Amino acid sequence: MEVAVVAIGTELLLGQIVDSNSARIGQVLAANGFSSHLQLKVGDNHERIVAALELALSEADAVITSGGLGPTQDDITREAIAQVSGRPLKEDARVRSVIEGLFAARGRTMSVNNYRQAMVPEGATVIEQRKGTAPGLIVPVGEKVIVALPGVPYELDDMLANEVLAELRARRSDTTVIQSRVIRTWGLGESTLAELMAPRFEALEGSAVTIAFLASGIEGVKVRFTAAATDAAVVLGLLDEEELRAREVLGDYVFGVDDETxxxxxxxxxxxxxxxxxxxxxxxxxxxxxxxxxxxxxxxxxxxxxxxxxxxxxxxxxxxxxxxxxxxxxxxxxxxxxxxxxxxxxxxxxxxxxxxxxxxxxxxxxxxxxxxxxxxxxxxxxxxxxxxxxxxxxxxxxxxxxxxxxxxxxxxxxxxx
Amino acid sequence: MEVAVVAIGTELLLGQIVDSNSARIGQVLAANGFSSHLQLKVGDNHERIVAALELALSEADAVITSGGLGPTQDDITREAIAQVSGRPLKEDARVRSVIEGLFAARGRTMSVNNYRQAMVPEGATVIEQRKGTAPGLIVPVGEKVIVALPGVPYELDDMLANEVLAELRARRSDTTVIQSRVIRTWGLGESTLAELMAPRFEALEGSAVTIAFLASGIEGVKVRFTAAATDAAVVLGLLDEEELRAREVLGDYVFGVDDETxxxxxxxxxxxxxxxxxxxxxxxxxxxxxxxxxxxxxxxxxxxxxxxxxxxxxxxxxxxxxxxxxxxxxxxxxxxxxxxxxxxxxxxxxxxxxxxxxxxxxxxxxxxxxxxxxxxxxxxxxxxxxxxxxxxxxxxxxxxxxxxxxxxxxxxxxxxx
CATH class of the missing domain: 3.90.950.20 (CinA-like)
Known part of the structure; x- marks a missing residue:
């Protein structure tokens, strides 16, 4: 199942903030066996957001957006999704009352802008805003779906790991399991590492395992193996074998795998x-x-x-x-x-x-x-x-x-x- | 003039590294008055890189790519550009001798892979590799151009600031100056800030100045003003006025502008x-x-x-x-x-x-x-x-x-x- 990722915000195009949300969405998709080949950024412009969503829907089964759900005047993702899905915005009484409750609990008065966050495309499912004021949205578009998440990483991660993965899994028909393992190294340059691994790189050509090298600054140089199979145990076996072989070749230049630091x-x-x-x-x-x-x-x-x-x-x-x-x-x-x-x-x-x-x-x-x-x-x-x-x-x-x-x-x- | 940005590397789609190169390219483009509305990521796959480059060329006057120029076997940007531009790869004797010199100076032997970095599309201009082993490439495609830069930030930044900007400026016909100023704040939430600035936001509607709010973690909440005019002095005047007004409203919640920390x-x-x-x-x-x-x-x-x-x-x-x-x-x-x-x-x-x-x-x-x-x-x-x-x-x-x-x-x- 193919999932496109659209990061929304002019600040991303202008490089005033780095689009780390797409990277985290990409990680979660890959770890759960979803493909993602289209990932793009778009500014806070209604027509351009609409065009980006239409491109993404034409290339993928599902689209995840991040950003543009905030309370400020430049947050217009809701309106663009309403147009693309043909589902007009209506105020959601439950979302409104949750936002009012959050403000009351903090002893702060609610700004008029915050009420915009209670506007929801008709027929959409609301993802509850447990960590912030912006709810997420699951909006069906024909057989496909747009999932809109807030741009605040803290809020996005929580929704992604729960409601979003559940929604995507429910929609998946193919059962290919894709998984990666990253071998973490320190002390060797990228090209030296690639040369040491070249025999394995060639042996894996055309197999179910791919290999890539990533120079990652303070995190060292990473060697990533990605395996695909219909059976999770087979994938795990392939990755275990590659890790063993890589450790044999690289010795204690390897300091760990995956998230180890x-x-x-x-x-x-x-x-x-x-x-x-x-x-x-x-x-x-x-x-x-x-x-x-x-x-x-x-x-x-x-x-x-x-x-x-x-x-x-x-x-x-x-x-x-x-x-x-x-x-x-x-x-x-x-x-x-x-x-x-x-x-x-x-x-x-x-x-x-x-x-x-x-x-x-x-x-x-x-x-x-x-x-x-x-x-x-x-x-x-x-x-x-x-x-x-x-x-x-x-x-x-x-x-x-x-x-x-x-x-x-x-x-x-x-x-x- | 419209410039598309294509970040190349499967690790970007999988989120194993964050695409900070596009952000830095976007910054430099914006600061120099180039528009950039299409920015996307693509994996290390020949057909998909070709498709991404073709999409980018159809939407923009110039395309900047980052990544995939390294010495390892998964670095295939050169081959994709050769196909899209119809310019076959040939070994460039000068590039080869520079790489050989770099290795000799470090007392290291050159790996066979490194010679791949001397392959250059016919008729392309080589951007000298002052900081690494990968040269950049300027490859004309009809009236348009693809500029290929290495993915290592350190190498990319240097080429971008010099040869790439010179090439883009030489190709520019319109003379609109676009510039931004970022007001840096600490201590106010994004929605409070937006509310304080709402009167100005509305007054600027339809003017030559746009405003946006960016919650940026440890860097605080930023207010970005972007002004466009044919005259650089006019742009500067508009930004000076907005900074003054913002400081009046926000007081010492403002700690600086632009790169001030x-x-x-x-x-x-x-x-x-x-x-x-x-x-x-x-x-x-x-x-x-x-x-x-x-x-x-x-x-x-x-x-x-x-x-x-x-x-x-x-x-x-x-x-x-x-x-x-x-x-x-x-x-x-x-x-x-x-x-x-x-x-x-x-x-x-x-x-x-x-x-x-x-x-x-x-x-x-x-x-x-x-x-x-x-x-x-x-x-x-x-x-x-x-x-x-x-x-x-x-x-x-x-x-x-x-x-x-x-x-x-x-x-x-x-x-x-």
Whole structure:
């Protein structure tokens, strides 16, 4: 079953916000075996929205829209759907009363605009607005259907996972199961990775499994396998086999699959070994700690950290006595110092030059990662490319990767005995 | 002049990466007065890429593609463009030698796949690959043109700003200047903002200026004015007037325009007043410090911070002696403690419950922001909604906003004398 995705909002065309909704809709569709080959963006213009919906309906069995259901004057998705479906808008008493209730509960008065959100195409099914004021809409158009979701990711995700998937499943006739597995790697370039995987790429040509490589910034380079079959167990078997083969070829450049993250892997290793972690950061400025704290329950194994941005903070608080703050000595002393200061088993540190200007005569992109454990420490130099933000994020990911490798005993990690 | 945008890559349809390239292309087009009403995504499939390019060529004067120019076997944009343009691929000796040179300089051996990147449609202009191995392509198709750019943002941006804009400008006949200005706000909901601006929205109906509201997460709610005229000075005048009117209505809920950020405004205020800042973070876990460090030259005014995630770190390092760590007393003591510890004029702190579990009997989303200056301190409670990551990012932005308001002497800021 083919599902088209139409993201609505002039701000998307102008690039003032990135269309992340379509990506999340695409993920959910793929994970549930729906095809989606047409995904487009359209601005807040009645005729253009109508044209986009008509194109989408001509190419797909169902259309999911996001955006344009808000209370403001430029939110006109309702009107466009009414025209395309031939179902005039009528006020829905139930939706109106829910919106009134939401405002009353927050002690706020309802604006006139909010009543527009109670307008519903005749014969449409309303998806209840559990998380916001905009209801979703399921609007039949002949044998096909338009599903309209609010553009707020928080509200959209909830409706998508529940009412929308249920509606699409009920309409599906074919039973092909399509599923992907993503092998997550850090430390290899995209073309090196592709070359290592080339024999498998060729062997899979024409089979039920496809392979793709995705350079994903701080998330590393991903290898995605997608398998299709009529039986879910067969699909799972194919993906398991490809994961096994990929791990054989790529070794511990693989840090996880699918949603696994570098920080999640570090967290699990710390938990398994009952170790606590602390961070000392210069150029990353708190980003390394913040990535670790993303993991729910971090308080079990993460003690805290110091952002030693000024030189005197490195010296006074962490006991750094190195001639240069961009040096292995500084990185090691920071890692040791923070572990001592907050009482953690492991210290992890970053110091380097994020740019735009050089520092102590060293060029932008030079970064030292330090790590300490059991009173021993080590440091490693990396040379990163790009602008300030890219260097900071790659330094953060590299530190997480080195922690992961060291905790797993890899020969590519630090030797801390 | 109408420019269509086609983002190429199955990973985009599957949502494994978000299509941020189209957004950045859209920004550059809008800022330079090009219209772009058709923007779509297509997977790595020859027939579908060909169909997408043909649709785009039928609707626009020029088509910009991103992605599918890499060295791996799923990169097939070159072949699709060759078919659509009727220009067969030939190896370009110059491109080949540049790629060979890049690999030699890095001391790496070139993979067979990399030679595919030297294949160029006959009669196309090559955009030199200054930042990567993939050259861009400018391929005339009758009176129209397809511009193919690599999917790596870093490489794409550089070509877009230079060769691509030059090519599009040379092809443009109409001289309408279209420009936008974005008013950046924090602290008001989208519908409240829209209501405050409703009189202006109505007055602008049918004029040369359009207005839109964009809820943008940690970046706040944006109000975008777009003006069109044949004269650049007229456009600028219209935008200046709208900015002035918006600032009158919205007061200091406006923190800046266009690319100005909350952290940038805080940085400027600190510089202007020759004040130094330090951070003490619990639930935000370093994110607040990291946002501040995004600002180039932060070392002038940012001293550093403590991520006091564990209770004992709050107590031992920052001197917190509050019965609950989620309290105004804890927030104030953290701000005071970190300013003292690292020798800063201003301390800024966050403590609260990011979830998923409650903490010390307090529910997810309760956050206290603290600030200290001149030995005085204050704290404010906010109640945030959403998941762990949303609560952490909103707590970070709220802390930055309170610092901004306080430093500018706003009545909505802290009173720190």
């Amino acid at each position: 570098l920080e999640g892997v570090v967290a699990r290793a710390a938990l398994d070994k009952s170790l606590t972690i602390a961070t000392a950061e210069s150029l990353t400025g708190g980003m390394l700690a913040s990535q670790l704290v993303r993991v729910p329950g971090a308080s079990t194994w993460f003690r805290g950290g110091v952002v030693s941005y000024a030189r005197s903070v490195k010296e006074d608080l962490l006991g750094v006595v190195a001639p240069s703050v961009v040096s292995p000595e500084a990185a090691r002393a920071m890692a040791e110092g923070v572990a001592r200061l907050v009482g953690a088993d492991i210290g992890l540190s970053t110091t380097g030059v994020a740019g735009p200007d050089e520092l102590e005569g060293q060029p932008t992109g030079v970064v030292w990662i330090g790590m300490s454990a059991n009173g021993r420490s080590a440091a490693r130099r990396v040379q990163l490319l790009g602008d300030r933000e890219r260097i900071r994020t790659y330094a953060t990911a590299t530190a997480l990767d080195l922690a992961r490798l060291t905790l797993s005993g890899s020969s590519r990690g630090f030797e801390l005995g | 909350l952290e940038g405004v805080v940085a400027r205020a600190a510089l202007d007043k020759s004040l130094t800042i330090a951070t003490a973070e619990s639930l935000t876990g370093g994110m607040l410090a990291s946002q501040l460090v995004r600002v180039p030259g932060a070392s002038t005014w940012f001293r550093g911070g403590v991520v006091s995630y564990a209770r004992s770190v709050k107590e031992d390092l920052l001197g917190v002696v509050a019965p609950s760590v989620v309290s105004p007393e804890a927030a104030r003591a953290m701000a005071e403690g970190v300013a003292r510890l690292v020798g800063a004029d201003i301390g800024l702190s966050t403590t609260g419950v990011a979830g998923p579990d409650e903490l010390e009997g307090q529910p997810t989303g309760v956050v206290w922001i603290g600030m200290s200056a001149n030995g005085r301190s204050a704290a404010r409670r906010v109640q945030l909604l959403g998941d762990r990551e949303r609560i952490r990012t909103y707590a970070t932005a709220t802390a930055l906003d309170l610092a901004r308001l306080t430093l500018s002497g706003s009545s909505r800021g802290f009173e720190l004398g």
